[in-house]
Amino acid sequence: MILVLISPRQAGLPFAQWLPEEAGRLVAVTADGAPVGEGFTEVVTVPDYTDDDAVLTAAREMARRHRPRAVLALAEADVERAALLRRELALPGLDSTAAAAYRDKVLMKRYASAAGLPVPAFAPVAGVDDITDFMAAHPGRVVVKPRSGSGSTGVHVLDAPGQADALAEQVAGGSYEVEEFIDGTLHHVDVFRAEGEPVAAVASRYTGAGCLTHWEDAPLGSRNLDPADPLHERLVRETWRLIDALPSPDTLCAHAEFFVTDSGRIVLCEVAARIGGGPIPAMLRHILGTDPRELWARVECGLPVALDAVRDHARTAPRAAFCGIPPKHGRVLRLPEPPPGTTDFVLNTRVGDDWSGERYRLRKSGDFLATWVLTDPDPAVLDSRLAATARLVGAGFGWDDTDSGRYDTDSGRYDTGSGRYDSEPGRYDTDPPAPVPATSGRTAGGAR
Structure with missing residues (x-):
C-alpha cells in the first residue's frame, strides 16, 4: 500500500495513472470536499486540512489498517507530516530532521551559513523587540516572514523600526524571523537526486519582483536559463552545496530560491524539499520530458524511472x-x-x-x-x-x-x-x- 497525503491544492492529480503498478493499493488522506482523483482503495477526509493533529490522526489510523510501504506527499504543508509518519512507520524517505531543516528558515540558514554559503543576516523573532534590535544592528530595509511559511504569506518589508509595532500580535510566539533585505533578482533552481546521483538541475529566473508581484496585482513569470549560461552553472553548483549542507537524504527533490545581486553575488533566499508550486511543474515537464510530480511520485514509491532519458531530455530541451x-x-x-x-x-x-x-x-x-x-x-x-x-x-x-x-x-x-x-x-x-x-x-x- 501507498499512503498519499493530498493537500486540497493537489487534489485531482492523477496519482493512479502515475503509479499503475500500485492499482488497488493506494489510500489517501485529504480535506472534506477535495475532488480526489480516481484509483484509491480508501480515502479518509478531515474537516480542516491545516489541522496537523487531525491529518496525522487520520493517517495513523489509515496506516494501522493498511500498513503502507511508502508515504507520498507533494505539498509544503505535508513535508513534516510525511516525515513524522515515515519515522513512526520505519519507512524510507525524508526524515524529521531533514524536514525541519527544509521547512524552518532559521535552521536552514544556520546550516547554510555554517557551510560557507552566503545568506542574509538573520535572526529568530519572538517579539517586536527582536525586530527593532536587529534593525539597529543592521541598518536598512528588512524582511519579516514566518519561519515555516509558504506562498509569500505573512511577509512584511520594513523600512523603519517604528513599523514593527504593527506586527506585535502577529510575531509573538517565536514563529517568525527577520533578515536583511537583499536587493537582487530572484532565481529558482529545481533539482532531483536519486540514490546520491543527480538526475536533473534546472535554474530559472523569475520576472519582475519575483514572488512578491502579487502585491502589485502583477503577473509572475519564470524562464529557465540556458545550461551553457555561466550563471546557470553557478546557481546549480550553489544548490548542490546547499543540499549537502543540510541533513539531506540521498534521494530527494528540492526547490531552491536565490537572489542574484547586480554584482553577481548569489545569496540564499530559501529552499523547500518538494517540487516547486504553481505552474512550475508544467514548465518543467517541457524541460524534463515528464511531469516532475510523476517523476518524484515514482521515485518516492520505489518504482522504476527512466532517469537517463530525463537527463538527456533536460540537456536538449528548448x-x-x-x-x-x-x-x-x-x-x-x-x-x-x-x-x-x-x-x-x-x-x-x-x-x-x-x-x-x-x-x-x-x-x-x-x-x-x-x-x-x-x-x-x-x-x-x-x-x-x-x-x-x-x-x-x-x-x-x-x-x-x-x-x-x-x-x-x-x-x-x-x-x-x-x-x-x-x-x-x-x-x-x-x-x-x-x-x-x-x-x-x-x-x-x-x-x-
Whole structure:
C-alpha cells in the first residue's frame, strides 16, 4: 500500500495513472470536499486540512489498517507530516530532521551559513523587540516572514523600526524571523537526486519582483536559463552545496530560491524539499520530458524511472517559461481566451468569483487565476512572447471592485472610495488597490 497525503491544492492529480503498478493499493488522506482523483482503495477526509493533529490522526489510523510501504506527499504543508509518519512507520524517505531543516528558515540558514554559503543576516523573532534590535544592528530595509511559511504569506518589508509595532500580535510566539533585505533578482533552481546521483538541475529566473508581484496585482513569470549560461552553472553548483549542507537524504527533490545581486553575488533566499508550486511543474515537464510530480511520485514509491532519458531530455530541451495572472480586488466579470502559441493554459476561476476583502488580503503568491507555458529556443523571443501573452491574458479579464478594495496598510482596512474598475479590464476609475504589506520590496521573498 501507498499512503498519499493530498493537500486540497493537489487534489485531482492523477496519482493512479502515475503509479499503475500500485492499482488497488493506494489510500489517501485529504480535506472534506477535495475532488480526489480516481484509483484509491480508501480515502479518509478531515474537516480542516491545516489541522496537523487531525491529518496525522487520520493517517495513523489509515496506516494501522493498511500498513503502507511508502508515504507520498507533494505539498509544503505535508513535508513534516510525511516525515513524522515515515519515522513512526520505519519507512524510507525524508526524515524529521531533514524536514525541519527544509521547512524552518532559521535552521536552514544556520546550516547554510555554517557551510560557507552566503545568506542574509538573520535572526529568530519572538517579539517586536527582536525586530527593532536587529534593525539597529543592521541598518536598512528588512524582511519579516514566518519561519515555516509558504506562498509569500505573512511577509512584511520594513523600512523603519517604528513599523514593527504593527506586527506585535502577529510575531509573538517565536514563529517568525527577520533578515536583511537583499536587493537582487530572484532565481529558482529545481533539482532531483536519486540514490546520491543527480538526475536533473534546472535554474530559472523569475520576472519582475519575483514572488512578491502579487502585491502589485502583477503577473509572475519564470524562464529557465540556458545550461551553457555561466550563471546557470553557478546557481546549480550553489544548490548542490546547499543540499549537502543540510541533513539531506540521498534521494530527494528540492526547490531552491536565490537572489542574484547586480554584482553577481548569489545569496540564499530559501529552499523547500518538494517540487516547486504553481505552474512550475508544467514548465518543467517541457524541460524534463515528464511531469516532475510523476517523476518524484515514482521515485518516492520505489518504482522504476527512466532517469537517463530525463537527463538527456533536460540537456536538449528548448527554453521554457511560465506565466500566471494573480487576482485583483473584486469580482471576476469576464474571462480571457487562451493566448495563441501557448500550451498548458489553465483557468482557476469563473465569472462571479469574488476576491474582495479578506480573501484578497490573504492571497498567496501562487493564487493564480490563469497560467500557461511557452517554449522557444531563442531566450529573447521567449521573453518577448512571455510579456505579450501576459498583457493579452490580463486584458481578457473583467473586474468589478465589489467593496472598494483600496487597502490601507496603516489602518489594516479597506477604504470607502469609489474604487470601481471600468468595463475595460485592467483599468481603474481610481488607483488600484495597494499591496497588503507595509512596503513592497523588489525581491523580498520566495514562492515556496
